[in-house]
Amino acid sequence: MIACAPNGLQARNPRRLLPAVMSVAAVLMMPVAAQATTIERVVSPQGIEAWLVQEPSVPLIALDFAFRGGADQDPVNKPGVANMATSLLDEGAGELDSKSFHERVEAKAIELNFNATRDQTTGSLRTLSAHQDEAFELLRLSLTAAHFDPVDVERIREQLLSGLRRETTSPNEMASQKWWSTAFPGHPYGRPVRGSIESVPTITTADLRDYMKRVFARDTLKIAIVGDVDAATAGKLIDKVFGGLPAKSSLVSVAEMKPQGLGQKISIDLDVPQSVLMLGGIGIARNDPDFMAAFVVNHVLGGGSFSSRLYHEVREVRGLAYSVFSALIPLDHAALFMTGTATRADRTAQTLEVLESEIHRLAETGPTEDELVKSKSFLTGSYGLRFDTSGKIAAQLVQIQIDDLGIDYIEKRNGLVEAVTMADVKRVAKRLLDGGMLVTVVGRPPVTPAKGG
Amino acid sequence: MFSFGSPRRRGCSPARAHPFGQRTVAFRSFSHFSRVFGAIAVASMIMACGPAGAGGPQISHFTLDNGLEVVVIPDHRTPVVTHMIWYRVGSADEQAGKSGLAHFLEHLMFKGTEKNPAGRFSETLATIGGQENAFTTADYTGYFQRIAREYLPTVMEFEADRMTGLVLTDANVLPERDVVLEEYNMRVANSPEARLGEQVTAALYLNHPYGRPVIGWRPEIEKLNREDALAFYRRFYTPNNAVVVIAGDVTGAEVKPLAEKTYGKVAARSEIGPRMRPQEPPPVAVRQVTMADPRVAQPSLQRSYLVPSSTTAKGGESEALEVLAHVLGGGETSRLYRTLVIEQHLATNAGGWYQGTALDETRFGVYASPLPGVSFATLETALDAVIAEVAEHGIAEVELDRAKTRLIADAVYAQDNQATMARWYGAALTTGATVEQVAAWPKRVGAVTADEVRDAARTWLDKRRSVTGYLVKELPSPQEKHS
Numbered sequence: 055m056i057a058c059a060p061n062g063l064q065a066r067n068p069r070r071l072l073p074a075v076m077s078v079a080a081v082l083m084m085p086v087a088a089q090a091t092t093i094e095r096v097v098s099p100q101g102i103e104a105w106l107v108q109e110p111s112v113p114l115i116a117l118d119f120a121f122r123g124g125a126d127q128d129p130v131n132k133p134g135v136a137n138m139a140t141s142l143l144d145e146g147a148g149e150l151d152s153k154s155f156h157e158r159v160e161a162k163a164i165e166l167n168f169n170a171t172r173d174q175t176t177g178s179l180r181t182l183s184a185h186q187d188e189a190f191e192l193l194r195l196s197l198t199a200a201h202f203d204p205v206d207v208e209r210i211r212e213q214l215l216s217g218l219r220r221e222t223t224s225p226n227e228m229a230s231q232k233w234w235s236t237a238f239p240g241h242p243y244g245r246p247v248r249g250s251i252e253s254v255p256t257i258t259t260a261d262l263r264d265y266m267k268r269v270f271a272r273d274t275l276k277i278a279i280v281g282d283v284d285a286a287t288a289g290k291l292i293d294k295v296f297g298g299l300p301a302k303s304s305l306v307s308v309a310e311m312k313p314q315g316l317g318q319k320i321s322i323d324l325d326v327p328q329s330v331l332m333l334g335g336i337g338i339a340r341n342d343p344d345f346m347a348a349f350v351v352n353h354v355l356g357g358g359s360f361s362s363r364l365y366h367e368v369r370e371v372r373g374l375a376y377s378v379f380s381a382l383i384p385l386d387h388a389a390l391f392m393t394g395t396a397t398r399a400d401r402t403a404q405t406l407e408v409l410e411s412e413i414h415r416l417a418e419t420g421p422t423e424d425e426l427v428k429s430k431s432f433l434t435g436s437y438g439l440r441f442d443t444s445g446k447i448a449a450q451l452v453q454i455q456i457d458d459l460g461i462d463y464i465e466k467r468n469g470l471v472e473a474v475t476m477a478d479v480k481r482v483a484k485r486l487l488d489g490g491m492l493v494t495v496v497g498r499p500p501v502t503p504a505k506g507g
Numbered sequence: 508m509f510s511f512g513s514p515r516r517r518g519c520s521p522a523r524a525h526p527f528g529q530r531t532v533a534f535r536s537f538s539h540f541s542r543v544f545g546a547i548a549v550a551s552m553i554m555a556c557g558p559a560g561a562g563g564p565q566i567s568h569f570t571l572d573n574g575l576e577v578v579v580i581p582d583h584r585t586p587v588v589t590h591m592i593w594y595r596v597g598s599a600d601e602q603a604g605k606s607g608l609a610h611f612l613e614h615l616m617f618k619g620t621e622k623n624p625a626g627r628f629s630e631t632l633a634t635i636g637g638q639e640n641a642f643t644t645a646d647y648t649g650y651f652q653r654i655a656r657e658y659l660p661t662v663m664e665f666e667a668d669r670m671t672g673l674v675l676t677d678a679n680v681l682p683e684r685d686v687v688l689e690e691y692n693m694r695v696a697n698s699p700e701a702r703l704g705e706q707v708t709a710a711l712y713l714n715h716p717y718g719r720p721v722i723g724w725r726p727e728i729e730k731l732n733r734e735d736a737l738a739f740y741r742r743f744y745t746p747n748n749a750v751v752v753i754a755g756d757v758t759g760a761e762v763k764p765l766a767e768k769t770y771g772k773v774a775a776r777s778e779i780g781p782r783m784r785p786q787e788p789p790p791v792a793v794r795q796v797t798m799a800d801p802r803v804a805q806p807s808l809q810r811s812y813l814v815p816s817s818t819t820a821k822g823g824e825s826e827a828l829e830v831l832a833h834v835l836g837g838g839e840t841s842r843l844y845r846t847l848v849i850e851q852h853l854a855t856n857a858g859g860w861y862q863g864t865a866l867d868e869t870r871f872g873v874y875a876s877p878l879p880g881v882s883f884a885t886l887e888t889a890l891d892a893v894i895a896e897v898a899e900h901g902i903a904e905v906e907l908d909r910a911k912t913r914l915i916a917d918a919v920y921a922q923d924n925q926a927t928m929a930r931w932y933g934a935a936l937t938t939g940a941t942v943e944q945v946a947a948w949p950k951r952v953g954a955v956t957a958d959e960v961r962d963a964a965r966t967w968l969d970k971r972r973s974v975t976g977y978l979v980k981e982l983p984s985p986q987e988k989h990s
Contacts, residue, residue, distance in 0.1 A: 111584060112922050153849075156839045160909050163916030182919060209848060216805050216855035216876055223802035225697060325801065328692035359633035360617070361626070373685030376693055396693055428634045435636020439653050442587045442755070443924045 093451065095461055096279075098289040100297045104277035105451045105461065106288050109444060115186055115281035116444035117179040117193075118452045119296075122274035123305045124170040126242040126387070127265060132257055134249015136170035136269070138214060139262040140177075143168045145206040147195035152206045155192070164189045166196065172243055173386040174456065175269055180445065183282040186291065194295045197270055202259045211254060218251050225330040225496040228322055229394075232494040233332050236320060237313035243388060271303035272296060278451035280444040308387045312336055316490035319406075321499065329402045329497025330394070333409060336489045337391035338482070340384040340457050346470050347478035348382055348391075348486050353429045354421040354479075355412065355487070356380030356393055358436075361428070363412050368395060374405045391486055399498045406493065417487035420480035434468040563922055566932075567759025568942045571771045574747025578932050578942060579762045580754040582925045588659050588755035589926045591651040592666050593933040595750070596743035598723070599645040599716040599784055599867070605735055607723020610643040611687055612736045616650065617641075618679045620672030625679065628665045637662065645717050646866045647937035653926065656756045660765050663751075667769040670744055671776060673737070680733045688729065691722050699800040699978055704809065706796045707976040708870070711811050714785045715867055747775040752933045754925035787813060787868050794974040803980040805855075808883060808890075809874040810975040814967040816865035818939035825863050826951045827963040828871060832861035833910035834902050834960065835894070836873060840909065843873060846893045853881045853889055866938045871967065883977055894968050901961030915949045 094106045128135045144159065144166055146152040159166055165180040166189075177197075181189035221227035231246055238244030249257070275296060279288050316335055338348040356364035356379050368378045380393035393413070397405040421429065441447050441464075454463050567579040601608045619625035632639050637654040652662045695701045705720050712718030722728070751770060753762055790813050817825040836843045836859020847854040857875035873894070877886045921927045935945045 109584065113919060114923055116923075153840070153845070157909070160838065160840050160913060163913045163920075165920075180920065182916060212855045212878060216878075219804040222804050327696040328689065358638070360629040360639065361633035369686055371682065373682030374689070376686055376690035396697075397689060398692060428630075431634050432636045435634075435655060436638065437636070438585060438587050438655055439636070439638060442582075442585045442653075442926075445923070 093461055093464070094285055096285050096288050096292070098292045098297070100293045102272060102275070102277070102292050102296050104279055104288060104292050105455065106278075106283075106285055107280045107444075107447055107451070108282075108284060109280055110282045112444070113183045113282050114444055115179075115181050115183050115189070115279065115283050116448045117190075117277070117279045118176070118445075118448035119178075119275060119277045120174045120176045120452050120456055121269050121271070121303070122174060122386075122456075123269040123303065124174045125172050125245070125247040126308045127269055127306055128242065128245065128249075129261065130245075132249070132253050132261060133245035133247070134214070134254050135257055135261045135265050136175060137248045138210065138254065138257055139200075139265050140168035140170045140175060141210050141214065142202055142206060142262065143196040143200050144192075145210060146201035146203055147192075148199040150195065151201070152203065155195070158188070159192055162188050164192060166193060168196070170247065172247060176452070178445070178448070186283065186287075190291045190295050194298070197295065198298050200266070202262050204259070207259060207262075211257070214248065214254050215251060218248065218254065221248075222251070223324065225324055225326050225328070225396075228324065229330040229332040229494045229496040232320055232322060232496070233334055233492060236315045236318070236494070237334060237492050238311060238388070239314060241311045241387075242308055243311070243385065267300070268304045268306075271300045273302050274305075275299070276452050276455035278448040278455070280448045280451070310387050313388065313390060313492060315492040317492070319493040319495065322494070322496045323499065324496050325498050326496075327398060327498075328396050329399055329495055330396045331402065331406060331409070332392070332394040332494045333491040334390055334392040335487075335491040337382050337384060337389035338486060339389040342389070344478070344482045344485065345382075345384070347474045347482040350426065350429050350433065350471070350474050351416065351421065351479050351483045351486055352380055352382050352391070353433060354425045355416050357429075359432055363416065364393065364395075364409065367408055367412055368405065372404075372408065374401055374408065378409075393491075402495060402497060402499075406495070410491075413487050413491070416483050418484075420476070420483045423476065426474075426476055426479055430471050430474065433471045437468055563918070563946070564928070566942060566946070567762070569759070569763060571746065571766060573771060573773060573775050574745075575766070575770050575773075576750040576936065577762065577766050577770075578750065578752045578936065579757060579759040580752070580925065580928045580932065581756075581758055582754060582922075582928070583756050586656045586756050587653065587925070588656045588753060588757055589651060589653050589929045590659060590662050590666070591649055591752045591929050591933050592670075593647050593649045593750045593752065593937045594744060595646075595748045595779070595782065595937045596648055596739075597644050597646040598719060598721040600743065600782065601716065601719070601739070603716075604727060605731065605739075606719045607687070607721075607728040608731055608735055608739050609648055610722055611684065611728070611731045612739050613641050613643045613648050613650075614683050614687055615675055615680060615736050616669060616673065618683070619674055620669050621674055622668050622672055623665060624674070628669065631661065631665065635661070643721055645721055646864075647934065649933055649937075651926075651929070659753070659757060659762075660769070663765055663769040666751075667773055670746065670749070670770070670773050673740055673744075675733045675737060677733060680736065684728070684731060687722070688725070691725060691728060694722065695720070696725075699798070699803050700807065700809075702800070703796070703798045703976045703978045706798055707809060707811050707974050710794050710796050710974040711813055711870065713787060713790075715787050716784055717865075717867065717869075742777055743779075745776045745779065746770060746773050748777075748779045750933060750936045752929045752936075754929035782866060784867055790972045793970045795977070796974060797977045797979060797982065799979050799982045801980060803978055805876055806883070806980070807874065807876040807978045808886060808975065809872060809978075810890075810973050812871045812968055812973040813868055814861070814871040814972070816867065816869035816938070817863045817935075818866050819868055823951065823955065823959060824963060826948075826955050827959040828861045828967065829863055829914060829952060830907065830910045830955045831897070831960050831963050831968075832859050832871065833913060834906045835859045835897060835964075837910065837913070842893050842897065843875070843890065847875055847886070847889055851889055852878065853886050854878060857890070864934050864938050887975070891970070894964065897961065898964040898968060899961075901957050904957060907955070907957045907960065911952055911955065914952045918949045 096104045096106045125136045144155060146155050162185040168177045179189055179193050235244045313334060338344050356362045364378045364380060368374045375395040375397045378395040383390040383392055393409060395405060440450055564581050570576050596609060598609045617629060632652060635658050637652050639652045641650040654662055709718045814828060815824055835841055843857040843859055847857040854875040854877055859873040861871045862869045875886055875890055932945055
C-alpha cells in the first residue's frame with residue numbers, strides 16, 4: 055500500500071495567491087507574505103479596475119477580459135451576430151486593413167483571441183513583455199476601431215457558413231442544438247450561439263456595430279493581468295485599451311428561465327456508427343448557498359477524475375463508452391446540470407438506462423462517506439493545478455470577478471469545499487438529480503431490439 | 508470536430524484552426540464536455556516539441572544504472588509538478604496484423620498491478636487531487652500525472668511499479684477493448700474528415716508502418732487480446748526504453764535520489780535494439796484518393812507529402828521545413844490563405860503544417876475547403892501555383908522574419924507552461940533528439956535562410972511525393988467522369 059501522505063519531499067510554503075488592494079492613483083500597497091504571490095486590485099488613472107498578479111520570472115504578459123452580454127444579445131431573428139462580430143475584430147482596425155493588422159500581430163508573435171459565449175464576450179491577449187505597447191495598441195484598435203470592411207465581412211461569413219454546413223451532419227452539434235432549442239423555446243439560450251445557415255447570411259454590418267456599441271462598455275468589464283508588468287504600467291495599459299469605451303452598456307434584458315421538456319426524450323436519426331446522448335436538467339446557480347455541495351455531488355457522479363460513478367459504471371465495468379461526463383452549468387439566466395456520452399447504436403438504450411439509474415441512485419441515497427471524503431480531498435488538492443500558467447491564472451481571476459466571489463476567494467475556496475457536510479450532499483443530491491432530464495439522442499436506431507450487451 | 512494542434516507550435520495556431528488533425532494521437536480519456544459545448548480543450552493536451560529559448564530553465568538530465576533517462580525542468584512559480592514517463596514505443600513498433608496494440612496497452616496500463624491492484628493508482632490520484640492521462644502516437648507512449656509537489660514520490664513509486672507489475676485478466680481486458688472501439692467510433696468512424704485522413708496517410712506510406720492508424724484498423728482492434736498486450740508490454744516496457752520527464756517545483760538534486768529509490772529498483776528486462784522500421788522507397792507516383800460520405804456538407808481537400816523529420820533531415824532542413832510550413836500555411840498572413848481565400852476567392856479556409864517530431868520520414872500537409880461552386884480542379888490548380896511560386900522564387904525576408912519570430916517566441920511562451928515544457932522534451936527524446944538539440948532549436952530556426960526555405964519547397968514539395976485526398980458527398984457518376 056502506498057501512502058498518500060507526503061513523504062520525501064516536504065511541502066514548501068505554497069506560493070499562495072493572496073489578496074491585496076492597490077490603487078495606482080493613490081499608491082498604497084499591502085505588505086505581502088514572503089513567497090506569496092499577490093493579487094493586486096489595480097485601479098487605473100481613469101478608474102478602471104483590474105486584478106493583477108506580477109510574475110517577472112517569465113518575460114510574458116497574459117491579459118484576459120470579459121464583458122457581460124454575448125449571444126444572448128443577438129437580435130431574435132439573427133442568431134450569430136456576437137459570434138460573427140468577435141470573429142471580425144482582428145480583421146482590420148484603425149488605420150490598418152486586415153492584412154496589415156495580421157502582419158503586425160504576427161511580426162511580434164502576439165496572440166489575440168475573442169469569443170462570444172451565451173452570456174459573455176471574452177478576450178485574451180498574450181504577448182512577450184518586450185512587445186507590450188504594440189500588443190495593447192492592437193487590442194485597443196480591435197475593441198474600439200474594428201473596420202468590418204465588406205470584403206472581410208463576406209470572407210468571414212463564408213468561413214462561418216462553411217463551419218455551419220459541417221455541423222448540419224455532426225451528431226454532437228445536432229444533439230446539442232436540439233437540446234438547447236427544446237429546453238429554451240423563445241429564449242436566447244434556445245438559439246444557436248454561432249447562428250444558423252439561415253441567419254448568418256442576413257447579418258449586416260449595422261448589426262455587428264450595434265452589438266459592439268451595446269456590449270463593449272466599462273460598466274460590466276472584468277480584467278485580469280498576469281505576468282512581467284508592474285501595477286503602474288498595468289494601469290496605463292488598461293486605460294489605453296479600455297479607456298475609450300463607453301461608460302455604460304446597453305443590454306437587452308434576458309429573462310430567467312428554467313429548462314423545459316424535462317422527462318422528454320427526443321431521437322434524431324443520423325446514419326453514424328456511434329450515437330450521441332445528451333441529458334440536461336435544472337442545476338444550481340453559482341450564487342446559491344448549495345452550489346459547493348452540488349459541485350461535490352457532481353464530482354461524485356461524473357466529475358473530472360477516473361473514479362466517478364459514471365466513469366466506473368459506463369466505461370470501466372461495461373465498456374459502453376469512451377467518454378462520459380457530467381457538469382454543472384451555471385449560466386447567468388438559468389442554472390443547468392448536464393450529462394452525456396456516446397455509444398454504438400445497439401447499446402444506446404442500455405447506456406441511457408445506466409446513466410438514468412446512476413443519477414437516480416445518487417439522488418436517492420447520496421454519496422457514501424468515503425466518496426464524500428475523497429471528493430473533497432480531490433477538489434481541494436487539485437485546486438492549485440488551475441494556477442500553474444499565467445493564462446490559467448488570468449482566466450481564473452476573470453471568472454472569479456464575473457461570479458462576484460471576492461478578491462480573497464482563492465484563499466477561502468478550499469475552506470468552502472471542506473465545509474460541505476454529508477447532510478448537505480444528501481439534500482443537494484436530491485435537489486439536483488431528482489428533477490428529471492431532457493434527453494436528446496442522435497444516431498441510427500438499432501434494426502433489432504437491443505439485447506443488453 | 509477537433510484537431511490536435513501542430514506539434515512544436517501550440518501557440519501560433521490561428522484562431523480559426525484548420526480542420527484536420529496533424530498528429531494522430533489517441534488518449535486514455537478526454538472531456539466529452541468540451542465536445543458537446545464546442546470548445547477545443549483537448550487541443551492543449553498533446554502538441555509536442557520545441558525548446559527552451561535563451562534564459563530558459565536550468566535543465567538536469569541523467570541516466571540511472573538500469574538505463575532509464577531522467578529530465579528535470581524546474582519551474583518554481585507554483586507548488587505543482589508534472590510527472591511524465593515516456594516509452595520509446597508507439598504504433599509504428601507493432602507487428603503487422605496487430606495494429607492498435609500500443610494504444611490498447613496504454614489503456615490497459617490503468618488496470619492495476621500485483622502490488623497495486625485495480626484502480627489503486629487512479630484512486631490515489633482521485634484522492635490527492637491529481638490529474639492523470641496517457642497518450643499514444645506512432646513513435647511514443649506517454650503517461651502523466653499533475654500533482655501538488657509533495658506527492659511526487661508517491662506517483663513515482665506507482666509509475667515505477669506499473670513498469671513491470673501489470674496484471675491483466677479477460678474480465679478487465681475485454682470491456683476495455685469495447686472502450687477502445689468506442690474511442691475509434693468517436694474519433695474516426697463518426698468523422699468523415701478523420702476517415703479520409705487515415706486513407707491519405709495509408710496511401711502515402713507504401714512500406715513504413717506510419718501508414719497504419721495509431722488507433723488501429725478496426726478489424727484488427729477487435730481481435731487484440733490479453734496475451735498480445737502482455738507480450739508487447741514485456742518487450743517494450745523496461746527502464747532502458749523509457750524517459751521520465753519532471754517539470755515544475757522541483758530540482759534535479761531533489762529528483763535524483765527519488766528516481767534511484769523508485770525507478771532505479773526496476774531491473775531492465777529486455778534488450779532494446781535500435782528502432783529499425785521498414786523505410787519508404789523513394790516515392791515516384793502522384794496519388795489521389797477520394798472518399799464519399801453522404802454526411803459531407805462541406806467538401807475539402809487535404810494533401811500530405813513525404814518529407815524528412817527532425818531526426819532524418821540533414822542539418823537545417825527540418826528547421827527550413829518548419830519555416831516553410833509557417834510561410835505557406837500558418838494563419839491569415841500565409842501564402843495559401845492569402846491567395847486561395849482572400850485574393851482568388853476560391854476557398855473558405857486554407858493552410859499547411861509540418862509534423863517535424865518523428866523518428867522516420869514524416870509528413871508535410873496542405874489543405875483547403877472550396878467555396879460553394881468552386882471545383883476541386885480549380886482549387887488545386889491555384890494551390891499548386893502557390894507552392895510552385897515558393898519553389899521557384901523563394902520567400903521575402905519579411906515572411907522569413909515573421910515565421911522565425913513566431914517559432915522562436917513559442918519557446919518563450921512554453922516556459923510559462925510546465926506541462927508544455929515536459930511534452931517538448933519527452934517527445935524529442937523519444938524520437939531521437941537530445942536535450943541539447945531541444946535547447947538549441949530556437950538558434951537553429953534563427954539560422955534558416957530564405958534560400959533554404961525555397962530549396963526545401965523545391966526538393967520536398969514535389970507532387971510525386973504526395974497523396975491528395977478529396978472529401979465529397981457523393982462520387983461522380985461514370986458518365987461525368989468521362990465527359
